[in-house]
Amino acid sequence: MVRGKAAGGGAHILNIEAAARRRRHRRWAERWSHLKRPLSRFGFAVAMISVVALILWKPLQSVRISSIGDAFWHLAASPNCTAARAVGLAPARRGQPGYWPSHDADNDGIASKPYFRYVGHRR
Template identity: 45%
Template sequence: MPWKPKYPDPPSGLWFRIRKSRLAQAVTQNARIAILSALVGAALCWALLSFFTWHPLLILKHIAAFPNCSAARAVGVAPSYRGRPGYWSKLDADNDGISCEVWPRR
């Protein structure tokens, strides 16, 4: 009885070459998508980190101060001036640039 290899040779022919080329196309397409998503993610992270100059804790306090002045006082950002964390235009009753004033100006 002649020796028989444990694993047969891979099939050859047109069908196998077509299947192999489709696999190669799928791999390159997935690689392109992965590279593109990595570049977009890096650009997004860079943009967000350069755009926000406030400390992350201040950003959370700013968001927590949105509902009303009681919430702004509870997180410690009231009264707040325009352009600073905790300032929301809806909380500035007299539109003087200071939100959640204790004694409104007359």
């Protein structure tokens, strides 16, 4: 098919193609318009709470936590042993708040052991 004004009536063919493109776009927009609607505030809040619960479920699953405060302190101790010491949960035994497997270097069930600086023998 030859396009352009030199073909005689080419502008008409371009208009037909543009109209077909618009119809295809309109059909596509109608088909997928439900994805453009924003969530309601309630739906968004439920979705965010669900995501947070899924993220926190595994770390909190193996620890005996009796209150929300214990859960907060346990999560505050998660970055490293220094953080566990800062919130007062070190040393922690397996199953207690403040115990994280990543803090237990020798896998003996006690995380964030107190460290003693070796001074050495002076003569």
